[in-house]
Amino acid sequence: MIDFVLGVEDLADTRFAMSPLHETVLSLRVLREPGLSAIHLPWRRAVLERITARDGAGALDAEETDLLRALVARRRTIPDFLTPRPETFAPSYDEQLAEVRRVPPERVRRDLVAAHAPDPLPPVLQDAVAGTDESLARFRDGLCDVLARYWNVALAPQWRQMRLVLEADMTYRARQLAVGGARSLFADMHPNLRWRDGVLQVRGLIGPDRSNPSRGGLLLLPSVFAHKPTPPLDPGEPPRLLYPSRGVATLWTAPEPVDAAALGALLGAPRTRLLLLLETPLATVEIARRLRVTPSAVSQHLRVLHATGLVTRARDGRQVLYRRSGLGDRLAEFGTGTGTG
Incomplete structure (x- = not known):
């Protein structure tokens, strides 16, 4: 369990944002584990057809697909360096990917190991982590190239619809906060969240319990692909919380044809x-x-x-x-x- 301790000033600084890169990386969980969410199966089928098409624009080869799936650990954790904290309300995918390209090699190595611990790294990641900082930087840049192509094929065509879902969720949450305060804001966000006496408890997480002072407000990120509330792995990261967005069930439903x-x-x-x-x-x-x-x-x-x-x-x-x-x-x-x- 993780406790976010939120004072009056922290609540005043709490804000919402959306992240196309977070959605891209979280979607890899569904790509790797289809049983995780039946809601996303139509999306998964369509994406697999596109990324495996022989002559399709942006198609990925088997090694690139294996690399993307290897980023998700057995316990479904993802390296923190792939999910930079959005500094604006709605950064572009290119802006966020540029941040990843600037991550120092030593942090790439640390986050890859931490995400998969206590399990060993998958073979496709072991060589990268064991190499020099220069080779790891080349690996990081190559990974960003693959993620850029994956985004263009898998999520960019649907991002506008996804964004509407996320914005609708934030509008609903903002009204809950205005009407009923922090207790109403978190009340129906997810069963694993509980607000009590100035502390937001995040339950159902793997790992040791810890308490995080907010240090300037909590960043809330509604997500299409999150299946439960998820904070960063590193307790030293500024506090942020991804949570499942409302309205996702209708996202991949084809509208009825209109005459x-x-x-x-x-x-x-x-x-x-x-x-x-x-x-x-x-x-x-x-x-x-x-x-x-x-x-x-x-x-x-x-x-x-x-x-x-x-x-x-x-x-x-x-x-x-x-x-x-x-x-x-x-x-x-x-x-x-x-x-x-």
């Missing part, structure tokens, strides 16, 4: 054409120019689309930019080719 003509009948031809245009953020005047209609006509349709949750808006200086929402994206995906006259 294109029905979309036009539902929204009308002008609003359908407008929705299809808003793949990127645009201002009202620019929309009117492209559609060759008046700004007032565009504003009227935008009000309806925004009120029904199909578009979002944000101010940029003196103008307001409109863009399709996640719901609007799903409708537009099946609406391409509808009548737009």
Whole structure:
């Protein structure tokens, strides 16, 4: 069990973030152990087809696939150097992978051994750890290259949908905190978590019990692929906690097909054409120019689309930019080719 001791200032500094690199590394657990989560089996089947395709873009060979699976220890732990702490709310995958490329070889060696202890390292990792710092640095960089290709094939195509799930979870948690305080924030996060007297207890972990002072707030990371709350292996790491996100069960479910003509009948031809245009953020005047209609006509349709949750808006200086929402994206995906006259 791990106790995070959170004072008043620590709670004030507690924040949320999301990490594409964390998700990438955690997904290797499902890739290695299909029985870990039946929810992710559709994703796993699709990814295995893509990474093993002979002529597929980004396909991995057998040695590269074995290397990725070897990163996950028998007890499902993962080396800490592969999960750097996000310093911003939503860092890009390339930004986080660049951090891994800067990790000193001695830490790479230490974290690989610690993740697999007390078991020996898999053969594919033993040679790297036994080599010089120079050879270990080359191993680290080669591993980052493989992880970059794996991301492009396995998660990048779904990252937008995954991000919507994670953002929805954080919105829910923030409301729980605002309404009921820290007790409500952690109440239904996971059965292994318990908040009591200023201490967040994380149970169900392998290893010795320890107590961690928060030292500046706790970083909370909702995760699609986490199956239980997970802190860093190293007690010296700044405190962070990955936890299973809400809404994951619907992530890999294919939406019901939408009849294109029905979309036009539902929204009308002008609003359908407008929705299809808003793949990127645009201002009202620019929309009117492209559609060759008046700004007032565009504003009227935008009000309806925004009120029904199909578009979002944000101010940029003196103008307001409109863009399709996640719901609007799903409708537009099946609406391409509808009548737009």
